[in-house]
Amino acid sequence: MKNPDDIPSSQGDEWGRDPSVQVMRRVFAAMEAPNMPDGAARSYPFWKNSGLPLTFFVLVSILMVGPHVVPPTRINALPYAHEDSNIFLWGFWWVKRCLLEWHDPYWADFLFYPLGTSLAFHPLPLTYGLFSFPIQVLLGDLTGLVVAFNCVIFVSFVLSGFGAYRLAVYVTGNQLGGWIGGLIFAFMPFHFLNMNSLHLLAIEVLPFYVLSLLKLWDRPSVRQGIFLAASLAVAYYTSLEYALYLLIFSALWLIYKLVVSYKDFQQKFLNHLALASLCFIVFAAPLLSKQASMLFLEHSAIRQDFDEVVFWSPAILSFVTPSRAHPVYGDAMSFAGDLRNATTQNWGMRSEISLGFVTLGLAFVALAGLRRDGRMFWGLAALWFICLTLGPYLRVTGTWLTGIPLPYLFFYKYLPFFQEGRDPTRFMPLAVLMLSVLAAFGVRDLLERTHRKERLTLFTVILSGLILFENMSGWVGSYRPEVNPVYNKLGQMPGDFAIIDLTTEPYKLLLQTVHGKKITYIEKTIPRSSSRNWMLPVEYDFRSPEKLLNLDPAVLATRFNEHKMGMKKFNIQYIIFPMSEKAKVQIELAMHLGGRVSRVQGLFLCEFPQGKD
Numbered sequence: 001m002k003n004p005d006d007i008p009s010s011q012g013d014e015w016g017r018d019p020s021v022q023v024m025r026r027v028f029a030a031m032e033a034p035n036m037p038d039g040a041a042r043s044y045p046f047w048k049n050s051g052l053p054l055t056f057f058v059l060v061s062i063l064m065v066g067p068h069v070v071p072p073t074r075i076n077a078l079p080y081a082h083e084d085s086n087i088f089l090w091g092f093w094w095v096k097r098c099l100l101e102w103h104d105p106y107w108a109d110f111l112f113y114p115l116g117t118s119l120a121f122h123p124l125p126l127t128y129g130l131f132s133f134p135i136q137v138l139l140g141d142l143t144g145l146v147v148a149f150n151c152v153i154f155v156s157f158v159l160s161g162f163g164a165y166r167l168a169v170y171v172t173g174n175q176l177g178g179w180i181g182g183l184i185f186a187f188m189p190f191h192f193l194n195m196n197s198l199h200l201l202a203i204e205v206l207p208f209y210v211l212s213l214l215k216l217w218d219r220p221s222v223r224q225g226i227f228l229a230a231s232l233a234v235a236y237y238t239s240l241e242y243a244l245y246l247l248i249f250s251a252l253w254l255i256y257k258l259v260v261s262y263k264d265f266q267q268k269f270l271n272h273l274a275l276a277s278l279c280f281i282v283f284a285a286p287l288l289s290k291q292a293s294m295l296f297l298e299h300s301a302i303r304q305d306f307d308e309v310v311f312w313s314p315a316i317l318s319f320v321t322p323s324r325a326h327p328v329y330g331d332a333m334s335f336a337g338d339l340r341n342a343t344t345q346n347w348g349m350r351s352e353i354s355l356g357f358v359t360l361g362l363a364f365v366a367l368a369g370l371r372r373d374g375r376m377f378w379g380l381a382a383l384w385f386i387c388l389t390l391g392p393y394l395r396v397t398g399t400w401l402t403g404i405p406l407p408y409l410f411f412y413k414y415l416p417f418f419q420e421g422r423d424p425t426r427f428m429p430l431a432v433l434m435l436s437v438l439a440a441f442g443v444r445d446l447l448e449r450t451h452r453k454e455r456l457t458l459f460t461v462i463l464s465g466l467i468l469f470e471n472m473s474g475w476v477g478s479y480r481p482e483v484n485p486v487y488n489k490l491g492q493m494p495g496d497f498a499i500i501d502l503t504t505e506p507y508k509l510l511l512q513t514v515h516g517k518k519i520t521y522i523e524k525t526i527p528r529s530s531s532r533n534w535m536l537p538v539e540y541d542f543r544s545p546e547k548l549l550n551l552d553p554a555v556l557a558t559r560f561n562e563h564k565m566g567m568k569k570f571n572i573q574y575i576i577f578p579m580s581e582k583a584k585v586q587i588e589l590a591m592h593l594g595g596r597v598s599r600v601q602g603l604f605l606c607e608f609p610q611g612k613d
Helices: 009-016 019-032 038-064 082-101 126-139 141-172 177-187 187-194 205-218 221-238 238-262 267-303 306-312 316-320 333-337 359-368 374-387 407-414 416-420 424-447 451-468 486-489 507-515 535-544 553-569 584-593
Strands: 394-395 400-407 499-500 572-578 596-600 603-607
Touching: 019 187, 019 238, 038 141, 038 407, 038 451, 082 141, 126 221, 126 603, 141 177, 141 187, 141 205, 141 507, 177 424, 177 451, 177 596, 187 416, 187 424, 205 221, 205 238, 205 424, 221 238, 221 267, 238 374, 238 572, 267 416, 306 424, 333 499, 359 374, 359 424, 359 451, 359 584, 374 424, 374 535, 394 407, 407 416, 486 507, 486 596, 499 507, 499 535, 535 572, 535 584, 572 584, 584 596, 584 603
Parallel strands: 499 572
Antiparallel strands: 394 400, 572 603, 596 603
16 A cells, blocks of 8 residues: 555646545554654654654764764874864864853964964854864863764764754655765765865755755745755854855756746745845854955965865766775775875875665656656756866876866866865765765666565665765774974963974874963964964074075174074974984074974974063
8 A cells, every 4th residue: 555645746636635545544544653642643753754764874883983073082084184183172262262252263363473363264163163062061171072073973963864854854755865865975985085184074054055045945934044045054163165155056946946846936025034044144154254354355364275166076987987995895996096005196086975786776766757847957956066076177087187167166276265175085975975866766767666564674784784874984993182292391381472383283283282382383284264374583594504504604693693583582492302313403592592302202392581571
């Protein structure tokens, strides 16, 4: 017997007039919630539609993600740029400090001292920082930062699956298809291989926004308009790039509706869409105003180099090449090249854009009925975002970059916001979200061929298992952040003074969360800042001490005197640098400036008493 509620909407009106169908609906309702009290019966749809799927994705995330975040006091080493975790741990610490001191989180006077720097275009997921605040307060220090970091990773996978499930069910009307769509989206290789870069991890914001937009179209209301604005605002404060990509999705969706369903546009929808736009501007105003100012005054400092964009663009072959992070057959794919053994010739082979054959197969099944159920939009949208993922020029393999232009090139030239990004692969989550909806349609088409519950269950289990197997990422180890005792010593010293830290980036950001003192130049970690074009003269000489050797003694004496005055003026009391070929000259320079040099576990600590008041 077929559940009448599963009948397509185009047939639903005719069936709804049939008294026998009304009786069947009552029977199915009784089967779904048998012998329940009124309160329990009302709560059952919530459990079925939200509670059960959420529990499912929690359990699957424990299976798939648990090995990467347990124990929660260690950092997973799987992602390519696992050292980026230091940037976001610092972000957690900075948000907490700003909350406690009522300080603007988008202006960092603790970096690029004494100039400071704007963080308006820096990946600072404010929402994650707020989430981390109670954990930091409860556990404190570095342990709280790392535990909060791993909690954010786990929650992202859970909500990504749940959000994609809700979207797929809303679009296709099929819950089993929703399960599959959620698994495809949440556990894609991109999510695993970027889990330590929180602004890229944050794909959970995407399906909730898309779902809110579809609901606003179907049932325009003030409440839904506010939901739409709030979901975009959450995306905006979590990942600037994903917020931009959602606006691109919205434009694509509106254009499609204008072309295909122009007569269905309602004035009520347009009014509430305008309300949602206004609400978003209000929600986003604190950051939006800072970004507008930076774009107007300092656009050259924000723009990323076009050659770098081309360099990061992936090869189209990567879409069908299994991830080299797979624990079973990953090593067998190493011949294709990857970031682990990359050169400028094979950089384009990127495991994070691997789609998986099951996902592609289900999408092709759905495309067989392209003209039904609005599938054409999802197919076109998937193709569009896949095309943007490929970057400005078509790259076929890791070594074969053609001169064939792609849409990304047009956007980079004519849209300033595109010039802030450097890696086109970040369109991948939206491409997979579109494919996950198509896959849900494909599952529905396949399940329509059988009505036996046992077969439906077996098919869904096998399909789920295959998707999870394809998307597995092997555990490569973890580490507990280590801090040289010299930074603990600095953190215990009273007073508001600054230090020049010449250790590598981005590790010294993590070290600042321990010592809590202002630091000077950040060479690479915050590239979208005009402050990176200026450096204290004394730090310049410590970074390039060999250039001092050829100076005239009188000039050198004058420079030393200027350095002493500058350090006293800005209250710089310590300079830290690692062991290197330059260390001997750096020590000599420190002594000429009146510093006392000591060595602590591979680091040289130079103290300058004359900097104290």
